[in-house]
Amino acid sequence: MKTKLLYQTNSYTYECSAKVVAVSGDEVALDATIFYPGGGGQMADRGTLSWDQSAYQSHIIAISNRNGVVWHTLDYLPPHSGTEVTETIDWNFRYRSMRTHTAFLLLCSVIWREFGVQVSGGQIYPDRARMDFAMEYLEKDRIVELEQRVNAVIEADHPIHTYMLPREKAYALSGLVRAKMNLLPPHLEEIRMVDIVGFDLQTDNGTLVNHTREIGGVQIMRSENKGRLNKRLEIVLKDAL
Incomplete structure (x- = not known):
């Protein structure tokens, strides 16, 4: 059974109940998770699992998504399969990651519009993010202009909506090149779309x-x-400066 990825539909959920469906060593798989397992340059979430009316609590020290099942590595003896647990996100870490990740996407959009080049790599850290772009020249005055354009999009307060789309329909959309869709795992039948309303998809x-x-x-x-x-x-x- 694949894990229901609750963070994909609501990134603001910081606590929820779930059931342990499998245990392997110090790892547990849950029927649903609010924890982002990492990927695309974004770090995995931090937080805890608790059970038996909070009599037991364990920090999550690693998260991985293997074939659609999200495994949570614990620093405490894991609960048995079938146990009801409470997932709790480290909200300060999550919210900063959300803000930085969204800024990451906006910069990718602005550079695509300005230069027509893709992001070739990137990494989001707790206090910053780095992005690589497949381009030969980038003058200092253009960097200042890029920063101004990104901040203008931020200030315009565009709503951001997400939804799932069948893979073939996503591929049919023109101009969807910033995300390098050809690198997406072939087993994905649906693609998560991010609509920055009035600005980009x-x-x-x-x-x-x-x-x-x-x-x-x-x-x-x-x-x-x-x-x-x-x-x-x-x-x-x-606000991190």
């Missing part, structure tokens, strides 16, 4: 805010040449 599986203004603002802190056709930008949320 992308594919993404991570956690996101509901309105762009929640990001608060970003600053491009650094730029690096990482090869002849690879430029790296590092961004931070303004």
